[in-house]
Amino acid sequence: MAKRAGVGFYIFLIIFVFLVMFPFIWVLLTSIKPQGEIFSSFQWFSSNMTLENYASALETRPLLMYMLNSFVVATLTTIISIIVASFTAYAVTRLPIRFKGLILGLVLAASMFPQIAVLSPIFNFVTDAGLRNSYLGLVIPYITISLPLAIWILSTFFIKIPLALEESAKLDGATPFQTFRKIIFPLAAPGVFTTAILVFIAAWNEYLFALTINTDDRWRTIPVGISFYQSQYTIPWGDITAATVIVTIPIVVLVLLFQRRIVAGLTSGSVKE
Amino acid sequence: MKQPKKRRFQLSERQLGYAMVAPSIILIAVIIIWPIMLSAWNSLFDYRLNDPAKAERISTLSINLETYADNRYLVYDTMEDIRSAMPDAGGTLDDIATALDEQHETLLNSDEGLAGRYEEVNTMLENYQPVNDDELRLTEVPEEWADGFANTLDEQTAAVQALREDAPEEAVQPLTDLESQLSNTKGSILEPNFVGLKNYTSYLGDGRTWTAMLNTLLFTVVTVGVELIIGMLVALLINRVFIGRGLVRAAVLVPWAIPTAVAAMMWTFLFDGQSGIMAHYMAQFGLIDDPGTLLSTGAGGMFSVMFADIWKTTPYMALLLLAGLQTIPRSMYEAAEVDGANKIQQFFSITLPMIRSAILVAVLFRALDAFRVFDLIYVLTGGGPANSTESISVYAYKLLFEQQNFGAGSALSVIVFLSVALLSTIFIKLIGSDLFSGRLKQ
Numbered sequence: 001m002a003k004r005a006g007v008g009f010y011i012f013l014i015i016f017v018f019l020v021m022f023p024f025i026w027v028l029l030t031s032i033k034p035q036g037e038i039f040s041s042f043q044w045f046s047s048n049m050t051l052e053n054y055a056s057a058l059e060t061r062p063l064l065m066y067m068l069n070s071f072v073v074a075t076l077t078t079i080i081s082i083i084v085a086s087f088t089a090y091a092v093t094r095l096p097i098r099f100k101g102l103i104l105g106l107v108l109a110a111s112m113f114p115q116i117a118v119l120s121p122i123f124n125f126v127t128d129a130g131l132r133n134s135y136l137g138l139v140i141p142y143i144t145i146s147l148p149l150a151i152w153i154l155s156t157f158f159i160k161i162p163l164a165l166e167e168s169a170k171l172d173g174a175t176p177f178q179t180f181r182k183i184i185f186p187l188a189a190p191g192v193f194t195t196a197i198l199v200f201i202a203a204w205n206e207y208l209f210a211l212t213i214n215t216d217d218r219w220r221t222i223p224v225g226i227s228f229y230q231s232q233y234t235i236p237w238g239d240i241t242a243a244t245v246i247v248t249i250p251i252v253v254l255v256l257l258f259q260r261r262i263v264a265g266l267t268s269g270s271v272k273e
Numbered sequence: 274m275k276q277p278k279k280r281r282f283q284l285s286e287r288q289l290g291y292a293m294v295a296p297s298i299i300l301i302a303v304i305i306i307w308p309i310m311l312s313a314w315n316s317l318f319d320y321r322l323n324d325p326a327k328a329e330r331i332s333t334l335s336i337n338l339e340t341y342a343d344n345r346y347l348v349y350d351t352m353e354d355i356r357s358a359m360p361d362a363g364g365t366l367d368d369i370a371t372a373l374d375e376q377h378e379t380l381l382n383s384d385e386g387l388a389g390r391y392e393e394v395n396t397m398l399e400n401y402q403p404v405n406d407d408e409l410r411l412t413e414v415p416e417e418w419a420d421g422f423a424n425t426l427d428e429q430t431a432a433v434q435a436l437r438e439d440a441p442e443e444a445v446q447p448l449t450d451l452e453s454q455l456s457n458t459k460g461s462i463l464e465p466n467f468v469g470l471k472n473y474t475s476y477l478g479d480g481r482t483w484t485a486m487l488n489t490l491l492f493t494v495v496t497v498g499v500e501l502i503i504g505m506l507v508a509l510l511i512n513r514v515f516i517g518r519g520l521v522r523a524a525v526l527v528p529w530a531i532p533t534a535v536a537a538m539m540w541t542f543l544f545d546g547q548s549g550i551m552a553h554y555m556a557q558f559g560l561i562d563d564p565g566t567l568l569s570t571g572a573g574g575m576f577s578v579m580f581a582d583i584w585k586t587t588p589y590m591a592l593l594l595l596a597g598l599q600t601i602p603r604s605m606y607e608a609a610e611v612d613g614a615n616k617i618q619q620f621f622s623i624t625l626p627m628i629r630s631a632i633l634v635a636v637l638f639r640a641l642d643a644f645r646v647f648d649l650i651y652v653l654t655g656g657g658p659a660n661s662t663e664s665i666s667v668y669a670y671k672l673l674f675e676q677q678n679f680g681a682g683s684a685l686s687v688i689v690f691l692s693v694a695l696l697s698t699i700f701i702k703l704i705g706s707d708l709f710s711g712r713l714k715q
Contacts, residue, residue, distance in 0.1 A: 009510070009513075009515065010515070012510065013511070013515070013517075013521060016507065016521075017520075017521060017524045017525075020524055020525060020527075020528060020584070020588060021524055021527075023536075023539050023540065023543060023584070024527070024539075026543065026550055027539055027542070030542070038548055039547065039548050042550055042553050084296045084297050084300065085297065087293035087294070087296060087297070088293060088294050088296070088297040088298075090293060091289070091290040091291070091293035091294045092294065092712070093712065095286050095287065095289060095290030095293070096286055096287055096290065097287060097290035097291055097294065101709065103294060103298070104709055104712055106298070106301060107297070107301070109694075109697075110301050110305050112641050112693060112697050113305065113309065113690060113693060113694075114644075114645035114666060114686070114689045114690055114693050115645065115647075116645065116647065116666045116669050116670060116685075116686045116689055117308075117309050117312055117686045117687065117689060117690040118304070118305060118308035118309055118312065119670070119673065119686065120312060120315065120673050120679050120682060120683055120686070121307075121308035121309075121311035121312055121315070122304070122308050123674075125308075128405065140304065141304070143300060143304060144304050144305050147297060147300060147301065148301070151297060152712075155712045156712055159712060175284075176284065176285070176286045176289045177284070177289055180289075180293075201530055204532065205530075205531075205532035205533060205534075207532065207533060207534045207647070207648035207651075207652075208647050208648065208670070212674060222532060222535070223532040223533070223534035223535060223648065224534065226532075226534060226535050226538050227534050227537070227538060227652045229538075235541075235545070237542055237545075237548060240538055240542065241542065244535055244538060244539055247532075247535060248527075248531055248535070251527065251530045251531050252523075252527055254530070255523050255526045255527055255530050256523050259519060259522050259523045259526055260519075260522075262526060262530075263522060263526070263592060263596070266589070266592060266593065266596075267592065267593055267596035
């Protein structure tokens, strides 16, 4: 780690970051070009910048509605799965129960299965329950993705808390559940928060269930809504680039604010410490 | 007098443990394991949502009481209309009614309690309630009755057709209605659509399935391989102290964090034959003959989806590997340098063995993600041109929801499931107990 960075290193770094960010830069530049220029020229900068694409993107499709839908669904999914998963992760890592390996194995298997394998039965179930085109109709299938993910990450955070804390709580007369609620859970709060961010992003980005279950435009989420901007005959690139910029901003803010935590969550358990 | 001992309700640690695990296990069982089993069961039927006779799983010859009762009511209603529009048809209509009534009696007597259920369905229909309870709606019927009933309906349909030949104008419409109602009544008899493994044999013999399978494998191997190599190079290069670490980390996380469907839309724009800048530059540099090549040829389409996936995921791979690299103590490299090992020897004898399990875990999760790829391909190319970029999940989705063929679509999704299960078993054998380290106390 003592290697020092030279000039060549920074040039490489700038090129790397530029390549990674290039699609965003180009989409941003396109979104402020007038319609005509998008189809006719490959100039980087437009001489007469305009916000007409943004106005059009918000007018032709209920983009803000999509964002609200995504937000509500992702938030509900996150709350439910964090509560249920923190119970399980706590029990598996800290309580004297049997079959721990089996339970974690089941969780791991559940995080690996392909969503297409449960899509049609869940579609039938949601249809029969009258939950098509509703928030709950997406939250239920999203639990299939978020719950195993949350248990898997949370357990790495719970296991790091020293066991001595529980012993002293027990001596002070706390019940096992009080120990969990008042001591361990608050101590694991940073880990819980990290897990919540990752679960939220996973639910925000989901496409297959959202495409199949909420088919009414008013109930679509961001990923599906964006993919429906193109009509059969024309592709309104101006609208699409503007909409892309609008929906990417919240993610960029989230990543800038919480990058350290996200990296901690992504790499948890993948390396031995 | 003894005071009753005050007892507080309290769970032991072990009981609490099981109580805390229970909700997750129940949820996983109900919304993952049970649906997978249903998919497997569905795949054994010729089950199509867009064909009323096959819109559900029927294991034995049955009658749909809802359709039957509904059409029986309509048939009698229409016959009244015909009577008033065409008085001399009375005799024929009486014959039809007698024949239908006779079959109706036989049906209701064929099974104990059937008459009661028929009444219940009828009452629900009168109140405009849908009959969702399969137990109530579907009833097994004897084969002789079903054959006889179908014959009767055919005979009566012929009689109605004969009537129509010299019917007055105002009776033509009701007669046509009656004919279609009789045919709908016949549709209430549901032939069993259990086909065993036929969906599997027919789709495994189909070229499109194999193309989709090969596309998926090619996509998985190429993207994960390239992501691993580039990710490793990037991780090795940025594993040092430099200014602006946070900024680089954020830049690297954004492609990972945006929805795949949004990324796919962006790349559709960049690869577009007319206004796409990637296509434009690639054609200018002579990498492709024509900007249109990317999205209008099979090889170009495959390149496009792979490129977009590599762009989106390599940074993530680099982050995982970087975390692994940072756990290697500096002293190991110093010792190797003293022994005269060069950089390449150091990489193969220290770095690789030290982060072996980090690599395997990263590759496992990436490979499983790549194997079930759906959004990226569905939005970027839609599986085209001419199915040349179709992955097995995309094909299964199209069978399920575009062709509404739930039997065949389920068979394909079971095949995806089994492939993923096989893939993960192989990996977990390779990784071994390392996968659980950090989660379980040894």
